[in-house]
Amino acid sequence: MSDLGYLERLLDGATVEWVPLGQVAKILRGKRLTKSELSEDEEYPVYHGGLDPLGYYGEANRPANSVMVINVGASAGTVGFSSVDFWSSDGCFTLAHADEINSKFLYHFLIGHEHHIKGQVRVAGIPTLDAFVVEKILIPIPCPDDPQKSLAIQGEIVRILDAFTALTAELTAELTAELTARKTQYNHYRNHLLSFDGADVEWRVLGDVVDFQNAKPHEKLVTSDGDVALLTAGFISSEGKSLRLVRREDVLTPAFVNDVAMVMSDLPNGRALAKTFFVDANDRYAANQRVCLLRVKEAAAYLPRFLHYVLNRNAQLLAYDSGYDQTHLKKDWILGVKVPVPPLAEQARIVSILDKFDTLTSSISEGLPREIALRQKQYEYYRNLLLSFPKGDQA
Template identity: 30%
Template sequence: MSHIDELIAEFAPQGVEFRLLGDIAELVRGNGMPKADLTEEGVGAIHYGQIYTRYGVWATETISFVAPETAVKLAKAQPGDIIITNTSENIEDVGKAVAWLGGEPIVTGGHATVVKHNEDPKYLSYWFQSESFFVQKRALATGTKVIDVSAKQLMKVRIPVPPLEVQREIVRILDQFTQLEAELEAELEAELEARRRQYASYRDSLVNAVDGPRVAMGELGTFMRGRRFTKSDVVESGIPSIHYGEIYTDYGVSASRAKREVNSDMVAQLRFAQPRDVIFAGVGETVVDVGKAVAWLGDGPVAVHDDTFSFTSELDPKYVSYAVQTDDFHAQKANHVARGKVKRLSSAGLSKIKIPVPTAEEQERIVSILDSFDALVNDLSIGLPAELAARRKQYEYYRDKLLTFGEPAA
């Protein structure tokens, strides 16, 4: 019998009780606090968007602040409260939680709910990561383009509420396991980053060693700008599409399937990249990001956003996609980027950048070699990425086992 089983036998001999979240906590919906309100000093503040990207299970310090006169209008989180997100673009992120363990009250805004309770805050925050919560929030969620689980819906979530002694033991174990997992993950990430640098160096040397002319891209093919569509145009089933922002976050060197689709009614107002075209992002937050490309290898055309350019040529599309990752390409590109708050690269600028042009056979050989290297550092099914993914799944498995209880017999 584990120590947790012993504690349950001692403090909950009839079994662990399940309660509605609304029965064990007060849920206070946040309001306001756009990013423009955030400052570098003042009253601590957690913006709902930061919970996805900047916070873990718990926090003792905030990344952002708001002015005191702004804070008085916002929802307050006391030490020990949970802040949970209500809105996201996907079901995985909605309902992500952070336990506030700092010494002073802080504030939060719209699209977040403060959960005020008498349980162990880290226990609740860990439970909000569990498979049990995921299944329930999926059933309670509304919306397709933007997913929402309201405070009212969250109140319906059924949660196991073991005695505090059991909660604290679970937290102790999960804290240790989380620390070990984080240390191992950091080691694997460092090794993976070293492999990526090695791969980038080899890729550059392979492309730069090409025995062939260096030709401006405008002489090798044509660029076509896409047409505008927005997130509100995204549907479950429609026209395959690629938005410029997705090139940074969702795509690698090439793609044969689009991650998202837009409304079929828009077909007449869209522009399409054809199979074997290379799609460039024309906008980015940094000079390095702008101009990132993905080779489109799908069976049919794909709609492209107006901040992208599709490049049509006789070159191997994956060779082009690899060639425009090199330091030489980035150095030339930097001369053509418009440096405002948002960095922009025009088709005219892209047309002036020169890339090495080997024979078709040599392009194929280079692609074959680099595909193998790219898989080793980016493919989640093999190598270090696979080991990282396996460690995360192992952690999730043991976390869920610790947070799963049989319900007492009626």
């Protein structure tokens, strides 16, 4: 596919007319439903303020193969597409367009202009997108005098772009499945290696093994030009992807090499409580409030990295999670956890095995977003290529 040459061949001399979207489509606003009207047992997804269904309802007010634009909330300006009948709430525009426009063609075109649409969102109070913003967007209609040929051109463009979308989804599914399998395998070996069932191993309370330090708040010290990563519940649970920085001179609770940082207060997703992070260098991390630092008293008798594996999402600590309110682990609960104290050589052997699994899962986890980003860039390249219709005097 050679730059504009392919598009030129596809047009085969046909003209392209650019028209305001409002001229060929109606911007329909939906009708709000109350939460009591929604049920997971109903058939039709309900969209309001985002592309994840708010719930399900027994009726649909919009047909399948419709383009949506979220018009309120943090996701205002986001473009979506539903391949099934659905219910549009008042936080979701639906584009009811003329027959000479392919729905998927319109979707791919608007995705390419999503950044512009989001830039027109009114941010005072609740973020809101006005219908006239969408109506004014100029869209290309190839071969407007021959609807059949126009739809054929649009359909070919959709075929190519859908293929890239499907390729990305397939790759993501494969890598996600591989990552899930490796994590399951890792958890199996970790539980087996750390159970010590029937083994003659000493067990001690954690307070005999470590010193405890509670962290201080750094929120007001966060800055884009910092050089120390802040150990927060988000950072630890996302394996470093949620990054905030502070300046080294502003650090209130420095984390030192071989410290084990632990999340004391859970996040709404329920996956952060008691999750640990191993500090591998000095002057690189600072602990934030709701995170504690555990420092092994005698490294010659207990390997800090072994402690990291023993404590990570430890079942004794997770037992304190009520499942209802946000749980905050108390210092006494943490220091009261019983931990195994096998010989140092056995600790080193277990650490070596789990480190290998950790490296494997991390490489897959890091590779997943890289591969997805690569496929997304390929899609964007061809989308821009295939939708770069000449504007002539309308440019």
